[in-house]
Amino acid sequence: xxxxxxxxxxxTLSEEAFLTINCTYTATGYPSLFWYVQYPGEGLQLxxxxxxxxxxxxxxxxxxxxxxxxxxxxxxxxxxxVSDSAVYFCALGGSGNTGKxxxxxxxxxxxxx
Amino acid sequence: xxxxxxxxxxxxxxxxxxxxxxxxxxxxHNRLYWYRQTLGQGPEFLTYFQNEAQLEKSRLLSDRFSAxxxxxxxxxxxxxxTEQGDSAMYLCAxxxxxxxxxxxxxxxxxxxxx
Numbered sequence: 514x515x516x517x518x519x520x521x522x523x524x525t526l527s528e529e530a531f532l533t534i535n536c537t538y539t540a541t542g543y544p545s546l547f548w549y550v551q552y553p554g555e556g557l558q559l560x561x562x563x564x565x566x567x568x569x570x571x572x573x574x575x576x577x578x579x580x581x582x583x584x585x586x587x588x589x590x591x592x593x594x595v596s597d598s599a600v601y602f603c604a605l606g607g608s609g610n611t612g613k614x615x616x617x618x619x620x621x622x623x624x625x626x
Numbered sequence: 627x628x629x630x631x632x633x634x635x636x637x638x639x640x641x642x643x644x645x646x647x648x649x650x651x652x653x654x655h656n657r658l659y660w661y662r663q664t665l666g667q668g669p670e671f672l673t674y675f676q677n678e679a680q681l682e683k684s685r686l687l688s689d690r691f692s693a694x695x696x697x698x699x700x701x702x703x704x705x706x707x708t709e710q711g712d713s714a715m716y717l718c719a720x721x722x723x724x725x726x727x728x729x730x731x732x733x734x735x736x737x738x739x740x
């Protein structure tokens with residue numbers, strides 16, 4: 514079945530460092546791909562999305578490119594801030610028209626000043 | 627609109643008791659989803675509604691779990707005879723029904739079974 518695998522955390526970086534969080538997926542067809550972020554005590558928020566191969570999603574300085582050949586959707590940011598500390602989830606849109614999401618296990622990012 | 631509301635935020639219950647959670651979606655959204663998230667894991671799909679119809683249930687949803695969405699508005703998730711393994715965060719989300727887009731998640735109900 515469809516699945517998502519993320520790099521294990523926690524990831525600890527200094528402010529202004531470069532961030533990469535790896536995400537790979539297994540799916541039938543061509544699912545949409547998403548990154549969600551969860552700040553402490555808050556609900557999941559959509560960070561960015563890509564709907565087809567080679568699409569690049571971007572938001573708040575974060576980017577991810579839908580790579581069909583490597584079945585990947587890695588999250589990157591050129592210069593992280595302390596306020597980016599959160600848990601990041603990669604997800605794919607399940608097959609069919611249910612709209613359900615299949616999530617990775619999440620990667621905790623801690624940014625130190 | 628204040629987004630997706632879930633109540634209560636926290637629930638501690640003794641093993642064997644029944645619990646019920648409520649979710650109020652965004653009013654224009656016709657789809658409503660329930661997910662379960664255990665510590666260190668991503669959310670896992672439980673069930674979803676299109677208006678008042680429950681269209682899919684995960685294998686994770688045992689016979690002790692039941693969900694309703696009367697009149698296609700708010701939804702309730704009931705767990706009967708709770709077990710310690712039910713301890714998790716229960717997330718509700720709603721969407722306008724355009725595939726996997728436009729999700730809005732609530733802040734969740736954290737259940738602890740002691």
